[in-house]
Amino acid sequence: MATITVTVNGKSYTSEVEPRTLLVHYLREHLNLTGTHIGCDTSQCGACVVLVDGVSVKSCTMLAVQADGANVLTIEGLAQNGQLHPLQEGFWECHGLQCGYCTPGMIMAAYDLLQQNPEPTDEEVRHGLEGNLCRCTGYHNIVRAVQYAAAKMRSEEVPA
Amino acid sequence: MSHNGSTFRYLGKGHRLIEGLEKITGNAKYAGDLSLPGMLHACLVLSPYAHARIVAIDRSTAQAAPGVVAVLTADDLPTRDRAVNSRHSAVLAKDRVLWRGQPVVVVVGETEAAARDAADRVVVEYEPLTPIIDVQKAAAPDAPVIWPQGLPKEGADLTAAHAAVDKGEQETTGAPSNIHDEVHFVRGDVERGFAEADVVIERVYRTPMVHQGYLEPHASVAEPDLYRGGVTVYTSTQGQFSVRDEVARLLSLPKHKVRVVPMTIGGGFGAKYGIIDPLVAAVAITVKRPVRLVLTRTEDFLSTTPSPAAIVELKVGARADGTLTAIQARVLMDNGVFPFTLGGIVGILLGGYYKCPNLRIDCYEVLTHKPQAGAYRAPGAPTATFAIESTIDDLARALGHDPLTFRLQNAAETGDPMGNNDPWPHIGLKLVLERLRDHPAWKDRQVGPNEGVGIAIGGWPCGMSPAASICRVDTDGTVRIHVGSVDISGVNSSLVLVVAEILDIPPEQIELIQGDTRSGPFAGPSGGSQTTYSVAGAVAKAARAVREKLFEIAADHFEVSVADLELRNGMVSVRGFPDKAVSIGTLAAIAESKAGGPGPIIAEGSAAVSENAPGFVAHLAKVHVDPETGQVTLKQYVAIQDVGFALNPTMVAGQIHGGSVQGIGWGLYEAMIYDEYGQLLTASFMDYNLPAFDQVPDIEAVLVENPSPYGPFGARGVGEPPITAGAAAIANAIRDATGVRMTELPIRAEALWRAMREQINGQSSTPG
Numbered sequence: 001m002a003t004i005t006v007t008v009n010g011k012s013y014t015s016e017v018e019p020r021t022l023l024v025h026y027l028r029e030h031l032n033l034t035g036t037h038i039g040c041d042t043s044q045c046g047a048c049v050v051l052v053d054g055v056s057v058k059s060c061t062m063l064a065v066q067a068d069g070a071n072v073l074t075i076e077g078l079a080q081n082g083q084l085h086p087l088q089e090g091f092w093e094c095h096g097l098q099c100g101y102c103t104p105g106m107i108m109a110a111y112d113l114l115q116q117n118p119e120p121t122d123e124e125v126r127h128g129l130e131g132n133l134c135r136c137t138g139y140h141n142i143v144r145a146v147q148y149a150a151a152k153m154r155s156e157e158v159p160a
Numbered sequence: 161m162s163h164n165g166s167t168f169r170y171l172g173k174g175h176r177l178i179e180g181l182e183k184i185t186g187n188a189k190y191a192g193d194l195s196l197p198g199m200l201h202a203c204l205v206l207s208p209y210a211h212a213r214i215v216a217i218d219r220s221t222a223q224a225a226p227g228v229v230a231v232l233t234a235d236d237l238p239t240r241d242r243a244v245n246s247r248h249s250a251v252l253a254k255d256r257v258l259w260r261g262q263p264v265v266v267v268v269g270e271t272e273a274a275a276r277d278a279a280d281r282v283v284v285e286y287e288p289l290t291p292i293i294d295v296q297k298a299a300a301p302d303a304p305v306i307w308p309q310g311l312p313k314e315g316a317d318l319t320a321a322h323a324a325v326d327k328g329e330q331e332t333t334g335a336p337s338n339i340h341d342e343v344h345f346v347r348g349d350v351e352r353g354f355a356e357a358d359v360v361i362e363r364v365y366r367t368p369m370v371h372q373g374y375l376e377p378h379a380s381v382a383e384p385d386l387y388r389g390g391v392t393v394y395t396s397t398q399g400q401f402s403v404r405d406e407v408a409r410l411l412s413l414p415k416h417k418v419r420v421v422p423m424t425i426g427g428g429f430g431a432k433y434g435i436i437d438p439l440v441a442a443v444a445i446t447v448k449r450p451v452r453l454v455l456t457r458t459e460d461f462l463s464t465t466p467s468p469a470a471i472v473e474l475k476v477g478a479r480a481d482g483t484l485t486a487i488q489a490r491v492l493m494d495n496g497v498f499p500f501t502l503g504g505i506v507g508i509l510l511g512g513y514y515k516c517p518n519l520r521i522d523c524y525e526v527l528t529h530k531p532q533a534g535a536y537r538a539p540g541a542p543t544a545t546f547a548i549e550s551t552i553d554d555l556a557r558a559l560g561h562d563p564l565t566f567r568l569q570n571a572a573e574t575g576d577p578m579g580n581n582d583p584w585p586h587i588g589l590k591l592v593l594e595r596l597r598d599h600p601a602w603k604d605r606q607v608g609p610n611e612g613v614g615i616a617i618g619g620w621p622c623g624m625s626p627a628a629s630i631c632r633v634d635t636d637g638t639v640r641i642h643v644g645s646v647d648i649s650g651v652n653s654s655l656v657l658v659v660a661e662i663l664d665i666p667p668e669q670i671e672l673i674q675g676d677t678r679s680g681p682f683a684g685p686s687g688g689s690q691t692t693y694s695v696a697g698a699v700a701k702a703a704r705a706v707r708e709k710l711f712e713i714a715a716d717h718f719e720v721s722v723a724d725l726e727l728r729n730g731m732v733s734v735r736g737f738p739d740k741a742v743s744i745g746t747l748a749a750i751a752e753s754k755a756g757g758p759g760p761i762i763a764e765g766s767a768a769v770s771e772n773a774p775g776f777v778a779h780l781a782k783v784h785v786d787p788e789t790g791q792v793t794l795k796q797y798v799a800i801q802d803v804g805f806a807l808n809p810t811m812v813a814g815q816i817h818g819g820s821v822q823g824i825g826w827g828l829y830e831a832m833i834y835d836e837y838g839q840l841l842t843a844s845f846m847d848y849n850l851p852a853f854d855q856v857p858d859i860e861a862v863l864v865e866n867p868s869p870y871g872p873f874g875a876r877g878v879g880e881p882p883i884t885a886g887a888a889a890i891a892n893a894i895r896d897a898t899g900v901r902m903t904e905l906p907i908r909a910e911a912l913w914r915a916m917r918e919q920i921n922g923q924s925s926t927p928g
């Protein structure tokens with residue numbers, strides 16, 4: 001067993017974990033933050049993406065012990081004081097989700113993308129999110145959702 | 161929007177997903193998110209062989225491992241006496257394993273990690289037997305037979321009820337054979353038809369086993385009822401009643417002792433009708449504690465029910481004037497180790513898209529040592545469509561006709577026979593073709609070097625089933641609508657608009673309650689594009705009955721006649737006296753306290769639609785083919801669909817986007833590949849290519865509204881049609897770009913490159 005201290009969504013947790021525990025299992029099983037999903041066992045799908053110290057990470061590819069001392073943001077921590085993040089709003093308004101299983105990972109990956117490139121082209125959105133699979137939406141509306149958020153975060157008119 | 165002479169306030173206007181808030185905040189509860197007090201975790205041991213005898217199972221080391229509660233085999237479970245004749249009934253293998261990935265042992269531990277560790281320590285000794293993998297060899301008369309004594313008898317499989325059409329006569333021949341069913345459709349005289357043809361094209365098409373690829377692997381939690389006996393199952397399913405019936409049957413429990421609670425579902429596409437639930441329920445009852453099983457992606461690929469592979473030998477003839485004279489097909493369906501019957505629907509579509517006087521279709525359902533096949537969105541349609549639409553395209557080309565005009569000339573219309581000779585109900589195939597003809601992507605098409613444009617039509621009969629609903633009004637004006645259907649596609653976001661329209665209240669004031677098998681009014685499983693079509697009628701009836709009760713209370717309240725009342729914005733008022741108005745919440749409060757009158761505001765509605773409402777599409781794909789590598793890039797995609805009436809166009813367009821990309825997956829990317837030993841070579845997302853973000857273009861969805869005469873407000877089934885045409889449209893675009901006709905899906909770069917090479921070397925292997 002190893003002892004780790006992790007800040008998740010602004011709250012500090014000290015936990016005993018098996019060294020082999022994956023970050024995604026730690027979040028889901030230890031902290032009961034089940035908004036981060038698991039869609040594969042080969043780090044292909046991106047359903048598990050969270051931010052670790054501000055950078056998007058597939059949390060199924062990282063050990064919980066590697067997150068010791070880190071700052072983790074999950075989908076549950078994205079809305080501030082009941083105010084949805086522009087990405088969450090965009091996904092909802094632009095119907096960028098259907099079953100919703102890919103959505104948390106998709107949103108967190110898009111968060112990082114917009115951090116790096118606040119004004120992406122559609123092409124850049126598609127390229128930037130290629131590590132996230134969605135089986136329901138055909139991706140079309142996810143592009144719209146990210147552009148909605150990008151515009152809103154640049155405090156422009158949101159594209160129609 | 162005006163429709164059927166009336167103007168709607170909410171219907172026909174896009175409205176966002178009603179459960180969107182839970183999903184974008186991470187609060188939606190999927191089955192695998194559920195933790196119950198005292199819950200244990202199950203982990204499976206799967207067969208490493210496609211066919212083997214189980215000689216011995218040594219579970220001693222596993223049982224002694226830390227955190228292990230039980231290590232169970234088939235004989236330990238209450239399902240032990242049931243016949244193993246379908247995927248659902250193959251709870252755990254008994255004396256033989258029949259496909260790579262069949263569950264053999266289940267380990268139950270205090271944690272998932274403990275169960276998984278112990279599962280690795282279970283030692284199963286097998287005597288490998290020769291598997292029958294190749295479908296053509298399996299169908300041969302001298303092939304070794306998988307079930308020489310016939311399939312063990314008991315009950316029927318429940319995933320087959322997908323399309324409400326007659327699947328044709330099914331005969332079983334007497335002698336033991338791996339062909340478990342045959343379907344034959346005949347019309348006119350094909351020999352005469354081919355004799356009259358000026359051009360005949362004959363080819364063999366192959367489509368692979370494709371996985372539904374829902375992003376949430378199968379997950380289920382079962383909680384035993386220790387006092388009354390029985391079990392509650394919280395699961396990822398498209399049909400709680402189907403799962404309940406199957407769990408009850410396999411566990412020999414009365415149905416009322418099985419409660420199935422459908423959780424938020426992370427995609428199903430035809431696969432989620434209770435594959436793991438009988439096992440999880442049986443284990444929970446055996447260990448007397450709640451148990452959770454979540455499959456890994458690899459386990460899901462290995463042990464669930466992908467769509468069947470198929471071989472279609474197709475011959476079509478046409479006269480120089482463009483009329484079709486004959487269609488002949490022989491279809492082999494590779495169904496895996498237990499029966500599954502899609503051949504009929506393949507035949508119905510192969511022989512149903514176009515008018516043709518002479519037809520002969522023979523479909524053979526074949527068993528092999530692979531996982532049992534199952535339904536995947538418009539099951540059978542991508543296969544049938546790829547075959548017929550590739551051939552039609554080349555016929556037009558060979559005759560020097562425009563491919564779209566050629567299709568319009570022959571397109572089936574309402575009343576024309578489907579492949580099985582039953583008449584099509586009301587359809588709009590010509591309408592979608594006409595819309596494509598006038599679309600700039602076709603009309604003004606321009607192609608650069610190595611580019612091509614292809615089109616294809618596709619269609620789906622769409623299912624239907626009886627359904628019921630309950631509607632009630634609370635004293636704060638909230639309207640609750642109860643259904644027993646599962647939302648896999650945004651259905652609920654359309655159903656609330658039906659209620660909003662009838663009661664003239666904003667959708668935000670309506671709560672949709674998805675019931676479990678105890679609390680939900682009956683609805684059929686969510687598959688076959690039937691849910692909105694079937695349930696909306698029941699919801700509308702319940703809402704209309706509530707409206708009548710509200711009027712009755714209001715008439716009494718204002719002492720006027722019902723005819724003098726109107727309902728607007730959630731207020732019932734006396735016509736011409738705007739200050740005489742009362743909210744529906746107040747009316748509900750009056751109804752709940754008043755002696756006499758109708759009583760609390762609640763009503764039920766039942767509906768059983770009498771005819772299905774098929775949906776047709778016309779798709780266009782524009783591709784670029786790299787001549788050096790055979791790499792195909794999609795440049796443009798247009799999906800035109802007759803949706804009848806889009807109750808919620810946002811949801812309908814979403815279905816078209818997603819279905820189209822799944823069709824692109826059929827065309828370019830997806831295949832489950834088994835080697836000669838029956839080993840799956842593509843058991844992860846590393847090897848199985850679900851279309852990725854940067855592999856597909858924007859999808860332009862065009863909604864054609866050709867109201868169905870039977871569906872609620874003219875709606876048609878919309879979920880399945882969009883997957884049907886993609887592979888064919890892409891193959892036709894590749895033909896246009898390269899001159900090469902690809903006859904096997906998916907069309908991968910290497911195969912295309914080879915075909916282009918052969919063409920350059922002047923030794924084209926594909927006639928026509």
Ligand code: FES
Nearest residue numbers: 039043045046060
């Ligand atoms: S679960 Fe992490 S990438 Fe799929």
Ligand code: FES
Nearest residue numbers: 098099102134136
């Ligand atoms: S919305 Fe279902 S996987 Fe993306």
